[in-house]
Amino acid sequence: MHRIVPLLSSLILSMALLAACAAPANSNTPPPPQASDTSATPADPSSARSGSPPQLDYSCSSNADCAVKNVGNCCGAMPACVNKDSPTDPAAVSAQCARRGMMGVCGFREISACQCSNGRCEEAAGSGQLLRKPARPSVPVR
Numbered sequence: 001m002h003r004i005v006p007l008l009s010s011l012i013l014s015m016a017l018l019a020a021c022a023a024p025a026n027s028n029t030p031p032p033p034q035a036s037d038t039s040a041t042p043a044d045p046s047s048a049r050s051g052s053p054p055q056l057d058y059s060c061s062s063n064a065d066c067a068v069k070n071v072g073n074c075c076g077a078m079p080a081c082v083n084k085d086s087p088t089d090p091a092a093v094s095a096q097c098a099r100r101g102m103m104g105v106c107g108f109r110e111i112s113a114c115q116c117s118n119g120r121c122e123e124a125a126g127s128g129q130l131l132r133k134p135a136r137p138s139v140p141v142r
Contacts, residue, residue, distance in 0.1 A: 053093045057086035058120045066114035066121035073097075074104030081114035081121040 053072070060066050060083060071080045072090025074097035082088070097104065113124035 053096055054087040054089050056080070056088065057083040059083055060116035060119060060121045063114070063116050066116055068111045068114055073108075074102050075106040078108055079111045081111060081123050083121055 056071060058081075065083055066081050067084040068079050069082050069086065069088050070077050070090050071082065071088050072078055072093035074094070076094070077090065096102075109123075111123050114121050115124040116122075
């Protein structure tokens with residue numbers, strides 16, 4: 001009996017931790033805004049057929065060369081600052097993740113502007129903010 005009690009309490013604790021990590025059944029949070037260019041532009045027909053993601057182009061010579069595009073990740077959408085003509089294929093990224101059995105950390109920063117910094121497109125200073133904020137302030141531990 002004494003061996004069963006620790007086993008049961010460990011099982012209950014594990015189930016409680018799993019339940020705490022589960023997504024809520026419904027959410028009042030509005031969906032995240034779409035990136036300014038959500039169209040997926042495959043690199044070339046061969047990459048679309050093979051399902052491999054295209055090589056992203058981050059190069060730039062001015063701020064006008066940069067744009068926020070959905071480049072995708074293992075969790076779904078992922079905005080990033082890339083060259084405005086860079087090919088993107090979020091579906092190929094997702095398919096590659098599925099083939100490899102990979103997962104990603106979900107969530108991303110909202111990017112409102114990009115800039116060219118040392119020949120590379122990057123998020124403009126102060127443009128990003130987390131889309132998911134705590135619903136209520138944390139309660140101090142007593």
